[in-house]
Amino acid sequence: MMSKRHSNHALRALMACVAAMVALAILPSAAFALTTSKATARPNEDGGTGVIGGIPTRLTWEGTVDAGEQISGVTLELPAGTNFNSSTTKLTALEGLKRMSVEGEVVPEGSSLKVKFSEPVGEGLLIRLEVEGMTFPEEGGDVVVGGTYTESGKEKPLQAAKPIATIANTPLQKLVDHLDNQDWVAAWNSVQFLGMFLKPQIMVTSFASLFTGWLVCLFIVIVAYPFAIILGLIFALMKISKHRLLRAIAIVYINVLRGTPLFLQIYIMFFGLPMMNIVIDNNILGIIVMAINSSAYLAEIFRAGIESIPTGQYEAAASLGMGHLQTMIYVILPQTVRRVIPTVTSDFIMAFKDTSLLSSVGVMELMMFAKNLTSVTGNMTPYVTAAIFYLIVTLPLIKVVTIIEKRMANSERGGGPRPKVKAAAEKDAQDETSSAGAEPSLAEALSAPFKAGTSVFGGVADVR
Amino acid sequence: MKIVKKSWLICGLACLCALTLVLAGCGSSSSSAASDSSATASEPEEVPVEAEAESTDEAATTEAEGSGWYASKEADANGYKLVEEGTIIGVSDMAYPPLESVVEGKSDEYEGFEIDVMGEVTNRLGLKMKWLNPMKFDAIIPLIKQGGKADVGVSSFTITDERKKEIDFSDSYIDSNQAIVMKEGSKLKGADDNATIENLNADGIVVCVQQGTTGEDWVKENLPKAQCLPLDNAIDCLHNLEAGKCDAAVADLPCMSFYCKESFKDFEVAVAIPTGEQYGIVVSKENAKLTEDINKALDEMKSDGTLDKLMEKWFGGNI
Numbered sequence: 001m002m003s004k005r006h007s008n009h010a011l012r013a014l015m016a017c018v019a020a021m022v023a024l025a026i027l028p029s030a031a032f033a034l035t036t037s038k039a040t041a042r043p044n045e046d047g048g049t050g051v052i053g054g055i056p057t058r059l060t061w062e063g064t065v066d067a068g069e070q071i072s073g074v075t076l077e078l079p080a081g082t083n084f085n086s087s088t089t090k091l092t093a094l095e096g097l098k099r100m101s102v103e104g105e106v107v108p109e110g111s112s113l114k115v116k117f118s119e120p121v122g123e124g125l126l127i128r129l130e131v132e133g134m135t136f137p138e139e140g141g142d143v144v145v146g147g148t149y150t151e152s153g154k155e156k157p158l159q160a161a162k163p164i165a166t167i168a169n170t171p172l173q174k175l176v177d178h179l180d181n182q183d184w185v186a187a188w189n190s191v192q193f194l195g196m197f198l199k200p201q202i203m204v205t206s207f208a209s210l211f212t213g214w215l216v217c218l219f220i221v222i223v224a225y226p227f228a229i230i231l232g233l234i235f236a237l238m239k240i241s242k243h244r245l246l247r248a249i250a251i252v253y254i255n256v257l258r259g260t261p262l263f264l265q266i267y268i269m270f271f272g273l274p275m276m277n278i279v280i281d282n283n284i285l286g287i288i289v290m291a292i293n294s295s296a297y298l299a300e301i302f303r304a305g306i307e308s309i310p311t312g313q314y315e316a317a318a319s320l321g322m323g324h325l326q327t328m329i330y331v332i333l334p335q336t337v338r339r340v341i342p343t344v345t346s347d348f349i350m351a352f353k354d355t356s357l358l359s360s361v362g363v364m365e366l367m368m369f370a371k372n373l374t375s376v377t378g379n380m381t382p383y384v385t386a387a388i389f390y391l392i393v394t395l396p397l398i399k400v401v402t403i404i405e406k407r408m409a410n411s412e413r414g415g416g417p418r419p420k421v422k423a424a425a426e427k428d429a430q431d432e433t434s435s436a437g438a439e440p441s442l443a444e445a446l447s448a449p450f451k452a453g454t455s456v457f458g459g460v461a462d463v464r
Numbered sequence: 465m466k467i468v469k470k471s472w473l474i475c476g477l478a479c480l481c482a483l484t485l486v487l488a489g490c491g492s493s494s495s496s497a498a499s500d501s502s503a504t505a506s507e508p509e510e511v512p513v514e515a516e517a518e519s520t521d522e523a524a525t526t527e528a529e530g531s532g533w534y535a536s537k538e539a540d541a542n543g544y545k546l547v548e549e550g551t552i553i554g555v556s557d558m559a560y561p562p563l564e565s566v567v568e569g570k571s572d573e574y575e576g577f578e579i580d581v582m583g584e585v586t587n588r589l590g591l592k593m594k595w596l597n598p599m600k601f602d603a604i605i606p607l608i609k610q611g612g613k614a615d616v617g618v619s620s621f622t623i624t625d626e627r628k629k630e631i632d633f634s635d636s637y638i639d640s641n642q643a644i645v646m647k648e649g650s651k652l653k654g655a656d657d658n659a660t661i662e663n664l665n666a667d668g669i670v671v672c673v674q675q676g677t678t679g680e681d682w683v684k685e686n687l688p689k690a691q692c693l694p695l696d697n698a699i700d701c702l703h704n705l706e707a708g709k710c711d712a713a714v715a716d717l718p719c720m721s722f723y724c725k726e727s728f729k730d731f732e733v734a735v736a737i738p739t740g741e742q743y744g745i746v747v748s749k750e751n752a753k754l755t756e757d758i759n760k761a762l763d764e765m766k767s768d769g770t771l772d773k774l775m776e777k778w779f780g781g782n783i
Contacts, residue, residue: 375602375676
C-alpha cells in the first residue's frame, strides 16, 4: 500500500515535470509570431576581423514571420551607447530565395531603431534589416539585440538573438580616426593618385595587418632556402659527375624546373598532389615548391661556379696528394662559394619575391593580405605597403651583393684589401697559436671568403 | 657615413619633389589640352579621343591618367564620357557562368546573361559594345573609378553601400542569393541549414570565397570562427574544395548551382542563403548621364519583357 501510494506520487510528479517541460518548450515558439533568425555585424576593423564599438558598421537583423501572422513593424533596441542616428536602413523581404518588394519608414532614435512597414509583412517571409552606418557602444562587449514587434496593433517583445561580440577601439583605429580628421590628409587624398596609392589611413592599417604576411613570406623563404642549397649542390655535383645516368637525371631535373614557370609548378603541386590523395599543409607545400624551384637555379649557379675554378687548382691539389673528394671540399668548393655568393644572393632575392605567387593558391602571405585589403577598401595603397615590406628585405640584400661584387672586382684586379701592419702582426700571432700546420676545418674553409684580409686567388691556401 | 646618409635623404626628397612636379605638370597640361579642344569645339573630338585611347595603352602613362582622366575628358554630344566615341567598353572577370564567361575554345568571345543584357542596353542606346580582356574581379571597380580604359564594369556586382562610395551603380537587372557549396555527403552537413552553418562556424574550418565579393563579406560576418580564404575567382574556390584544401565555398547562387550541375557533379549547394542581393552595372560617378540612360534602357527592357526572356534563356526561369 505504502509503496503503491509512493509510486503514484512519483508518477504524478514526473508527469507534472514533463508537462512543465513541454510547456516550456512550446511556449517560446508559440509566443513569437516573428522568429528571430540572426543578428550579426560586419567586422569594421581595417584588415582585421573584430567589430569595434564607436566606429560605423553595418548591423544585419533577420526574422521570419510565422504562419498565420502579419507584422506591421519592428523596433530594435540595443544597449545604451549604441547610436543609430546617422544610419541608413535597407529593408528586404524574401520568400524563400525570391526577393519581395517591401516598403517602410525607418526612424532611428539613439539606441533604438523603429521600422514601420507600409503594408504588413505576411507569413513565411524573411525580413532583413541592414542598418548601415550605426555604431555599437564604445566600450565593446557582447551586444544583445532585443526590441519589440507590432502584430495587429499590439507590441510584443522580440526574441533575443545570439549576442554580437564587439570590442573596444584599438589604438591603431584611433590613429586612423585621428588621420581622418586632419586637413592635410584630406588635401593629400584629394589628389587622385595620392589618394589611390598612398592614402595615409590605409597605409597605417595595412602596415599592421600586412606584417603577419611578411613574416610568412620570410618564414617560407628562409626555411626553404637551406634545402634549396643542399638540393642544388647535389644536382650540381650530379651534373658534372662522370656517370651518365646521374648527369641525365640532373639535366632533366634542372631543365624541366628552369624551363617552366614557377606559377605553373605551384598550381601542379597545390592542385595535383591532393588528387593523388597527398594532402599537405599549405605553408609547408609552399616551402617545398620554393625549395625545389630554387634548387634548380642554384644547381646551375653552383655548376658554373665549380667549373669556373681554373684547372690549375685541381692540379695543385693533386700534386699535394689530395683525392677527388678532398680537392672538392678543401680547394674547389670554398673558392666556388666566394664566386657564387653574389648570384646566390640575387637568387635569394628572386625567391623571396616569388613567394608572392603563392598567394594565388591561398597561402596567407604578404600579397594575399595586400590583395584582401585592396579588395575590401578598393584602394591600391596596400600594394604600395606590400612593396615597402618587400623592399625592407631586398634593398639591403641588393646592397650586400653590390659590396661583395665590388670587393671581388677589386681583388680580381689585385687591389684587394691589404692587412694593416698591426692587424697583420696580430693575425700572424693568432695563426701560429691556433692552427699551426693543422688542416683547415670545413667550417673554416667555407667561411674563409668572408673574412677580411683574404684575397681571392688561391682561396683558403692564401689565408695562411 | 653621415654624409652618405644625408645624400640618401636628399635623393629621396628630390625624388618626391620630382614626382609631385610630374603629377602637377600632367594635371595642368591635360587640362590645357582639354581647353584647347573646347576652343575648337566645332570640330568633332575624334582626334583627341583617339590620342587618349592610344596613350592609355602605354603602361608608362597610366599613372598620369589616374590623376583625373574624367576631369580632363570632354563629354560627347550625349553627355557621356566614353573611352571610345560611339562604343561602350565593358570589363568583366568572365569567370562566372552563366552570367558571364568565355566561349569555350574561343579566347576573345564571351557569352552569358550579363553579356546579353549589355548587348541589349547598348543597342537601345545606339552604341556599340566592346569587351576588354577578362580582368580580376577586385580590380574592376578601381579601373572604372580611374577611367580611361573602360566605361562600365559588368561582373555580377552586387549593389552595396560600400561600393557605392567609390562608383555609381545602375538599377538592378537581376536578383541573386548566396550559396554554400560542399562536397556531396560532407560530414559538416547538418539536419537543416542553420545546423550546417553552425557546423561551419568552428575553429579549423576553412571556407573559400572569391576575393572582394559579398560572399566574402557573408563569411566574415556569419562564420567568424572559420578561416576565410579569399581566392582570385570562383572556379579556384571549387578547385580548392575538390583538392580538400577547404571545407566549403561560398559564392553567388546562380553561378554555383551552374557549376554544381555542369562541371563539379560531386558538389552540391548545401545551403542557399537568402540574401536577396541585386546586381548592378558599375559606372563611374563622373558619368552620371551614362548611368541615367542605362537605367532608362533597363527600365524599357523590364517593361517589354526582354529581361525576362534573357533570364529564361540563361537560367531556365529560375535563378
